[in-house]
Amino acid sequence: MDASRFRVPRPAGLIVGLSCCLALVAGCSGSGARTEDRADTAQAAAPRAVSDLQSDYLRVIKDVLPSVVQIQAANELGSGVLYDDKGHVVTNAHVVGSETSFAVTTANNEQPLTAKLVYAYPEQDLAVIKLDSVPDGLKAAKFADSSKVQVGDIVLAMGSPLGLSSSVTQGIVSATGRTVSESQSGGGTGATIANMIQTSAAINPGNSGGALVDLDSEVIGIPTLAATDPDLGGSAAPGIGFAIPSSMVTTVADQIIKEGRVTDSGRAALGIVGRTVVDSDFQPAGVAIVSVEKGGAAAKAGLRAGDIIIRLGDVTITTITSLSEALAADRPGDRTSVTFTRDGTEEKADVTLGKQ
Structure with a gap:
């Protein structure tokens, strides 16, 4: 293809300004810099940039991969990240399932180590297990402040996809603040x-x-799930994966290690047991309250079993999942409104959200 066909004419003044800028980048002074010198410099810069990025990848992999382990439960295979030098490993709750004992393989040791469950917290899909003995050379990962993560950051995902231990893939942060069910x-x-x-x-x-890692060799998240495409029979949608942010991981893991359980979830709750109801066309139409927690947020607001929640604040509620997603955007102590129907009449109540 003839690239000259796509050149856009520029004003003469702009051409002069651009030439001066190129001369400065090339380290030249005055107007005597030769065109071929500038071209040689530009050609040399591109390979150096690629080489620098590759060096960053190699450095990060060397720093963090030894902290990423493979976890084998009875019927599940997943990954984990060494959290501290006492042998605590953080992973997903769905990796441990209902099991309490695990075989753990490290990047530097083919002989599996044994580990036991400390606590699983399915509500945030996180769990902590602990190695029965900690071999020499294991290195705890460093966790970043995920509030500083930006769209476009280069990241590496480390784990054991399909049982292929110590595998690494690369990409970018595509978005932050996603609520996923x-x-x-x-x-x-x-x-x-x-x-x-x-x-x-x-x-x-x-x-x-496993670990989602930035170029500072810090874990910014725990990879948890990939999006699925219903048009492809529910198979994974390429390039759309999600990780639990590291700040939430450390909040939950610290409580589990110190208290043996999660004492402060940071998640808002209404204090109800509910189920999705459908309308006359069999379409989801709200969440019916099955029971109300005594002293919970809903009880204090006057809601009761049989009420059907149709809005939380300005968000329309059609299913129990949509209610969970709406609550995920709030914090305990936040005030909002609940719109509901009772005996066919629409009513509204103010509520101060409780803690899950």
């Missing part, structure tokens, strides 16, 4: 998780519980 089919917990990091780095079965 897991399916309970296929081993998911059914959790609705807020503020997830979306990435183009390949996330495949077995990557769950």
Whole structure:
């Protein structure tokens, strides 16, 4: 293709300004810089940039991969990240499932180590297990402040996709602040998780519980699931994966390690048990309250069993999942309104959200 056909004429003044800029970049002074010198410099810069990025990748892999482990449960295979020098490993709750004992393989040791469950928190799809003995040379990963993650950041995903241990894929942060609901089919917990990091780095079965890492060799998230495309029979949609942000991971893991459970989820709740109801056309039409937690947010607002929630604040509620997603955007202590129907009459109540 003749590139000259696509050149856009520029004003003469702009050509002069651009030439001066190129001369400065090339380290030349005055107007005597030769065109071929500038071209040689530009050609040399591109390979150096590629080489620098490759060096960053190699450095990050060397720093972090030894902290990423493979976890084998009875019927599940996943990944984990060494959290501290005491042998605590953070992973996904759906990786551990209902198991309490695991075989753990590190990047530098083919002989599996044994580990036991400390606590699983399905509501956030996180869990902590602990190695029965900690071999020499294991290195805990460093977790970043995920609030500083930006769209476009280059990231590496490390884990054991399809059982291929110590695998690495690369991509970028595609979006932040995603609220994602897991399916309970296929081993998911059914959790609705807020503020997830979306990435183009390949996330495949077995990557769950591994590490999403930035170029500072810090874990910014725990890869958890990939989007599925219903038009492709529910198969994974390429380049759309999600990771639980590291700040949430450390909040949950620290509580589990210190208290043996999660004492402060940071998740808002109404304090109800509900189910999705349908209208006369069999379309989802709201969430019927099955029971109300005594002293919970809904009870204090006067809601009761049989009420059908149709809006939370300005968000229309049609299913239990949509209610979970709406609550995921709020914090305990936030005030909002609940619109509901009672005996066919629409009513509205102010509510101060509780804690899950």
